[in-house]
Every structure is written in C-alpha cells, then in structure tokens.
Amino acid sequence: MKNKTAAAWLAFVGGPLGLHRFYLHGLGDTLGWLLPVPTALGLYGIQRVQQWGQDDQLSWLLIPLLGFTIAACALVAILYGLSSPEKWNARYNPHSADNAAPGQTNWCTIAAIALALMVGAAVLMASLAYSFQHYFEYQIEEARKISQ
Template identity: 75%
Template sequence: MKNKTLATWLTFFGGPLGLHRFYLYGLGDMTGWLLPIPTALGVYGIERVQQYGLDDQASWWLIPLLGFTIAACSLNAIVYGLMSPEKWNARHNPGAAAQSPAGQTHWLTVGGIAVSLLIGTAVLMSSLAFSFQRYFEYQIEEARKISQ
C-alpha cells in the first residue's frame, strides 16, 4: 500500500533525487533515474559560482536547473497531497478499497502541501530572479563595451 502522506513528504524532501518515483513506481522508473541529472547540474552551477564568482555565465543556466527541479517536485508534492483518496488508491493501490486509509488526507499531508507551496514558490522565484538579473547585467555590460 502506497501512503499518500509519505509520498507527499518524500516528493518534497527527496524529489530532486527521484526518491518519490522509486517509492511509487519501483526502481525501474526512468524518470526517477533522470531526476538527479538536473539536480547535479544545479549543484555544479553553485560550485562554479563559488569558484569563479557571480560573473560566470554557465552558472546562470545551471543554477536555475536546480531551482526548477525543486519547484517541480514541490508542485508534484502538492498534486499528490491534494489527490482524492479514490483517485490515489485507484492509481497507486489498485485492488484496495476506494476509501482505503493509505489514500486518506491527514494533517501531516496538509502540512506537506503547505511546506511544498511555501518552499517551492520561494525557490522558483529566487531562481528566476537570479537568472534574469545576471542576464540583464551581462547585457548592460556588453552594451557598455560596444558604446566605448
């Protein structure tokens, strides 16, 4: 029986590593194996910023990958948490009763939804702001070089 509350929290905390996909679909899930790639590239972007500074253009593309992956997993956690018990059990617990306890929404599920909404939104907005700010600063610097 796949528990909806556990899946919600696992998607929030371990989503960028694909842990929720392995929990729900098993170790043969290709998406679960592919999710760590943008996560690792984003972490590499953070390391590039620490090594080369904020002017590193590659980090402008790599860091948002981590942010978008975290935001997408947070959105997925919200979708799991808000799924009706009937739909949850039909999809992830076939053969179980429609109102099986594994698909019920509890206070811990609601907490997972709220935390996912809060953190996911903050990470998404931060990633967009970082990326756009660095891009526009680069454009201004290049325009300044052309004008001189």
C-alpha cells in the same frame, strides 16, 4: 499499498533525487533516474560560483536548474497531497477500496502541502530572479561594449 502522505513528503524532501518516483513506480522508473541529473548540475553551478565568482556565465544556466527541479518536485508534492482518496487509490492502490486508508488525507499530508507551497514558491521566485538579474546584467554589459 502506496501511502499518499509518504509520497507527498518524499516528493518534497527527496524529490530532486527521484525518491518519490522510486517509491511509487519502483527502481525501474526512468524519470526517477533522470531527476538527479539537473540537481547535480545545479549543485555544480553553485560550486562554480564559489570557485569563480558571480561572473561565471555557465553557473547562470546551471543554478536555476536546481531551483526549477526543487520547485517542480514541490509542485508534485502538492499534487499528490491534494489528490482525492478515490483517485489516489485507483491509480496507486488499484486492488484496494476507493476510500482505503493509504489514500486518506491527514494533518501530516496538510503539513507537506503547506511546506511544499512555501518552499517551492520561494525557490521558484529566487531562481527566476537570479536568472533574470544575470541575463539583464549581461545584456547591459554587451550594450556598453557596443556603444564604446
């Protein structure tokens, strides 16, 4: 029996590592094994910024990968938490009743949804701001080079 609350928390907390995918689909899930790749690339981008500074152009591309992965996993946690018990049990617990307990929503599920919404939105906005800031700074610098 796959619990909706556990899946929502796993997607929120361990989503960038694919933990929710392994919980729901088993260790053979390809997407679960691919999720750590953008997470690791984003962490590598953070390491490059610490090592080379803010002017490292490769980190401009890598850091948003981490942010977008975290935001996407937060969205998945919200979708899991908001799914109806009938839909949840039909998809992940097909041999149980439509209103079985693992598909029910409780306060822990609501907390996962609320935290995923807050953190996911904040990380998404920060990733977009970081990306656009560095992109436009690069464009301005290139325009200065052309005008001189």
